[in-house]
Each structure stands twice: as structure tokens, then as C-alpha cells.
Amino acid sequence: MSIRAVFFDLGGVIVRTEHQAPRQRLAAQFGMDYEDIEKLVFGGGANNSAARASVGEITEQEHWLNVMKALKLPASDVARVREEFFGGDIIDRNLLEFMRSLKPKRKVGAISNAWDGLRAYMEREKFADVFDSIVISAEIKVAKPAEKIYRIALEQLQVEPNEAVFVDDMPANIEACEKIGMKGILFTDAESVLKQLKAIL
Numbered sequence: 001m002s003i004r005a006v007f008f009d010l011g012g013v014i015v016r017t018e019h020q021a022p023r024q025r026l027a028a029q030f031g032m033d034y035e036d037i038e039k040l041v042f043g044g045g046a047n048n049s050a051a052r053a054s055v056g057e058i059t060e061q062e063h064w065l066n067v068m069k070a071l072k073l074p075a076s077d078v079a080r081v082r083e084e085f086f087g088g089d090i091i092d093r094n095l096l097e098f099m100r101s102l103k104p105k106r107k108v109g110a111i112s113n114a115w116d117g118l119r120a121y122m123e124r125e126k127f128a129d130v131f132d133s134i135v136i137s138a139e140i141k142v143a144k145p146a147e148k149i150y151r152i153a154l155e156q157l158q159v160e161p162n163e164a165v166f167v168d169d170m171p172a173n174i175e176a177c178e179k180i181g182m183k184g185i186l187f188t189d190a191e192s193v194l195k196q197l198k199a200i201l
Contacts, residue, residue, distance in 0.1 A: 003183070003201055004163040005132075006102060007153055009144075010112040012169035013187045014092050014127075022087030030071055041085055046070045053115040056138040060115035091125055095190055098197075099130045106201070107157045109133040111150065111166065113143045133157050144168070145176030154182075165200055167193055 008014055017023065020034060027037040039045045046066040053063035064078045073081065099108045110131045112118060116138040122128035133156035137143040140152055154164060161181030168174055174184035185196050 002163070003106065003165055005107040005109060005154075005157045005159040005165075006099070006197065006201075007109040007111050007164060007166040007182075008095075008099070009166075009168040009170075009173065009187070010110055010114060010118065010122075013167055013193075014095055014110075015089055016092065017086075017088050018090045019088030022084050026081065026084040037085070040067055040070055050115075051143075054113050054137050054143050056116060056141045060117040060138075063115060091127065092190055095194070096127050096130050098194060102201070103132075107132045107159065109135065109153050109157050111135045111144065111153045111168075113137040144170070144173040147176065147180055150177050150180055150182065165197065167197070 023037060024034050027034050030037070032040075042050050044051070046063070046069070049058065049063045049066040052058045053060055058066075061078075064082060065075055068075055068078060068081070071081070102108055108131050110133070112135070114136050116136070118136050118138070119128065119134060122134070128134065133153060135149060135153040135156065137149065140149065142148045142152075144150075150161075150166070154161060157164075162183075165183045165185060166174070166177040167185045167187050168177070169187040171186060174186050178184045183200065185193055185200075187193050
């Protein structure tokens with residue numbers, strides 16, 4: 001069975017924190033470590049707010065207000081803190097160009113555990129058009145590694161699991177997609193992923 005669709009995770013694959021200094025500086029302002037501020041924004045900090053935002057129980061804005069509360073800052077500081085927190089992130093335009101090159105022969109999809117602001121961000125940064133389908137956990141209220149999120153993505157592109165490849169930076173998400181018959185590639189760096197993808201395709 002040949003590969004008809006390639007799915008990509010976003011955070012940690014296409015959008016990556018390449019420069020740690022901005023986040024380090026932000027952590028230092030609050031007498032925290034880099035890991036602490038990451039845990040607060042992405043992990044179990046602030047009443048598990050990040051996880052709840054990932055499945056659409058609360059909005060991204062509400063999540064950031066919870067982070068502000070935890071940092072004892074006024075709501076008016078959200079934009080500044082968010083900007084500093086993501087200040088070291090890059091969008092891998094080479095990977096996006098590769099995805100564009102796959103079309104129209106193959107379909108390209110995104111499967112992301114993300115808050116409800118992701119789609120607008122992708123449109124703002126002008127790369128939403130690369131994807132034939134974008135599945136965001138906050139919108140469908142289910143997150144990886146649950147089987148359902150992969151099924152929805154496959155359905156949207158009208159492909160069978162064995163006709164699809166998925167690239168993600170989390171081993172648990174790769175295991176989950178392989179369990180239902182998709183081919184998984186664990187992202188370590190862009191170069192090796194491109195090599196593996198070209199070999200499969």
C-alpha cells in the first residue's frame with residue numbers, strides 16, 4: 001500500500017524553541033528555573049490549566065489568565081509575558097517547503113495537541129495553507145495519544161491508516177499512531193526526518 005498522506009505535529013516539530021534565552025530571562029524575573037516556567041505554561045502548573053485548554057475545556061486566554069494569577073501579575077501583562085515566553089521559537093520554513101512539494105501527489109495534514117489560538121496563529125504566520133486538514137485537540141476536545149484524534153485526521157483526508165505517515169516529537173504519540181496501523185516517525189531533528197520521509201515516499 002503506498003503512502004497517500006503525511007501528517008505532522010506542530011509544536012516541537014514545525015514550531016520549535018530553538019533559542020532558550022528569552023524563556024530563561026522570563027523565568028529569572030520570577031526567581032524561577034527554565035523548567036519551572038515551562039511547567040507552569042505547558043505542564044501541570046496553574047491548576048492543570050494547560051491540559052484543560054488543550055481539550056477545549058477553557059480558552060487559551062483563560063489559561064494565560066491562570067498563568068498570570070500564578071505569577072501574581074495583572075491580566076494586562078499577558079501579551080508581554082506570552083511574547084517573551086515564545087520569543088525563542090522558530091517556524092521551520094524548510095519543512096514547510098518540503099510539505100508543499102508533496103502536493104498535489106499526496107495530502108498533508110496536521111495533528112496537534114494545542115490550545116484554541118493555534119489556527120489563527122498559523123493563518124497569521126501564513127502557513128495554514130500548507131495543510132489539507134488541520135486537527136487541533138482544543139477544537140475536537142480530544143488529545144493525543146487518544147486513538148480518536150488519529151481517526152478524525154484520517155477521516156478528514158479520506159485515507160486508511162496504512163496509507164499514512166505521522167511525524168511527532170513524543171514517543172507516546174508515535175506508539176499510538178502505529179497501534180492503529182499508521183507509520184510513525186519520531187522527530188529528533190529536521191534533517192533526519194526529511195531523510196526518513198524521502199526514503200518512505
